[in-house]
Amino acid sequence: MFDLLEPFFFAVLALGVIGSGVCVVVLRRITAQALLMALTFASMAGMFLLLGAETIALFQVLIYVGAITILILFGVMFTKQDERGYGLFFQQQTPWAAALVIVIALPVSFLAFSFKDPLTPSAKGGDLIPLAASLFTDYAFPFEIASVLLLAALVGAIVLVKRDEG
Amino acid sequence: MPIGPFGIDPVIWAVLRLVIAVALAVFLVLNGALAQIFLERKIQAVMQDRLGPYHTGPFGLLQTFADAIKLLSKEDIRARLTDAPFFLAAPAIVFSPMLASFVVLPFAPDFVGANLNVGLLYLTTLGSMTVLGIVIAGWASNNKYSLMGGLRSAGQLISYEVPQILALVTVVLYVGSLSMVDITKSQPGLLVNVVILPMAFLTYLIAALAETNRNPFDLPEAESELVAGFLTEYSGMRWAVFFLSEYGEVTVVSAIMATLWFGGWHGPGVDAVPALGILWFTLKTYGFVVLFMWIRATLPRLRIDQLMGFCWKVLIPLALVNIMASAAIILAFADPRLPLAVVNWLLVAGLVVGLPFTQRRRLLRFRSRTRETVAMRDVRLAP
Secondary structure (H helix, E strand, O other): OHHHHHHHHHHHHHHHHHHHHHHHHHOOOHHHHHHHHHHHHHHHHHHHHHOOOHHHHHHHHHHHHHHHHHHHHHHHHOOOOOOOOOOOHHHHOHHHHHHHHHHHHHHHHHHHHHOOOOOOOOOOOOOHHHHHHHHHOOOHHHHHHHHHHHHHHHHHHHHHHOOOOO | OOOOHHHOOHHHHHHHHHHHHHHHHHHHHHHHHHHHHHHHHHHHHHHOOOOOOOOOOHHHOOHHHHHHHHHHOOOOOOOOOOOHHHHHHHHHHHHHHHHHHHHHOOOEOOEOOOOOOOHHHHHHHHHHHHHHHHHHHHHHOOOHHHHHHHHHHHHHHHHHHHHHHHHHHHHHHHHOOOOHHHHHHOOOOOOOHHHHOHHHHHHHHHHHHHHOOOOOOOHHHOHHHHOOHHHOOOOHHHHHHHHHHHHHHHHHHHHHHHHHHHOOOOOOOOOOOOOHHHHHHHHHHHHHHHHHHHHHHHOOOOOHHHHHHHHHHHHHHHHHHHHHHHHHHHHHOOOOHHHHHHHHHHHHHHHHHHHHHHHHHHHHHHHHHHHHHHHHHHHHHOO
C-alpha cells in the first residue's frame, strides 16, 4: 500500500511541474505566469524530497520560490498591465519552438529511461552531510567561482543603480 | 495485515496522523493568536496607564472571542477591480507556511512533530515564503496604498532575511547541527547559548522584529502613512487570516529564539517529568512574545531609509564579522566557549556603544545640509 504512495505523489508533482510549466508559456497574464512559475519551482522541490534530497529541496524553495519569484513579481509590478495587441518576437515562433523541444526532449527522455537501478537514497542522516562534504572538498573550486561571480554581479548592480552625488 | 500504533492499520494511521497534526497546529495557532491579542491589549493598557478590555467576561477575557466571532460573521467584501484569484489566494499563501513551521518546533523531549535534521533550514525557508503572499496581496488589491505596502515589505523582508540567516549560521557553527532537537539537547545546564553567542541573538532579535512586521519595523502596514498597507482592501475573515499569520509568525520566531539561545524545553524538573518541558518551552516562547509587545509599546516607527541603512550597513557587516570570527575560533580552540563569548560580548558592546555615535554624526550632517538648503531658499526668496 505504501508503495502506491510514492508514484501517486510523483504523479501529482509531475503534473505540477509540467502543467504549470506549460501554463507559464501559454498564458498571457504576466502575474499568473510568475506565480505558476513559483508553483513549478515548488513542485520541483517536492521531486527532490521524493528522491531523499531534503536539503536541496529546501534550498530550492528558499532561493527560487522565496527570492527569485519575488524578484520577478517586483519586475511585474513596474510593468504596464494593459492587453498587448501584438505578439512578442518569441511568441511568433511556435513551429520552430516545437521542433526544438522535440530535438531536446528525445535525447533527454532516452537518457532518463536508460537508468535501470537508481541509487537508493540514504536512509538515515539525509543528504546534508554528503552534500556539504562534496561541496567543500570535490567541488570547492566551482563553488568558489560561483560565489565570486555572484559577488561581481552584486557589486555591478550597486554600481549601476548608484546615483552620482554632487 | 500489519498493525500500527493503537491497533490502527498503518495506512489509515499515516493519514490520521496528518489530520491530527494539522488540527493540532491550527488549534495552537488560533488559540495562541487569541491569547496574544488579549495579552497585547492588556500589556499595552498597563504601559499606557489604561484598563484595557474589561467588559466582556472576567477581566475582559472573552473580548478576543467576541472579536473573532465578529470577524467570522462579517460580510465578505471584495472590491470589483481587485485581481480575484490572487486576492483570494494571498491570505492562504501567507498562512500555510506559518502553519507548516509548527511541525519542527520542539515542545518537549519526544514531543516534536518531526525531528528533521535540517529543521532550522526548513523554518528559514518557510519564513521566506510569506513575502510572496504579502507582495501578491499588495499587487492584487489594485490600490496604491496596498502596492506601496507590498513593495515596502518585499524590500524589507528580503533585506532582513540576510542578517536573520547569518545569525542562525553562527549558532549552527557552534552547535554543529541544524536539528532543533539537537540544538536543544546541546544546552542542558545554565550555560545556554545566549551567554556564549549574545551577538547572534541580538542580530536575530532585530531581524525577527523586521521579518514579522512588528514595531519599530512595521512599515508595510504603517497606519499613519499607508492607511493599512497591503491590508487596506482586506476585511472580515481574510483580514483576520493575515493577522493570525502575523501572530503565528511571532510565536514561531519566539520559539526559535527560545530553542536556539535559551535552551528550549530545558528547565527544573524536566528530567523527571518530560511533559514539564512543554511548560518551560511555552513560558520562554511567550517571554519573547511579551518582549515584542513591550518593544511595540515603547519605540516609534523607523523611516524606510533608516531601516534599510541599519540592515545593510550595520547588521549584515556585524553578522559577517561574527561568523568569520566564530568559525576561526571554533577551528582554533578545543573548547571554544570562552573566546566565543568574549568576541560576541565585545561585538554587542561595540554595537550598543558605537551606534549612538554614528547616528549622532549622521544627524549633525543631515541638520547642516537642511540649514544650507533653508539658507539658499531664503536667499532666493529675498526681495
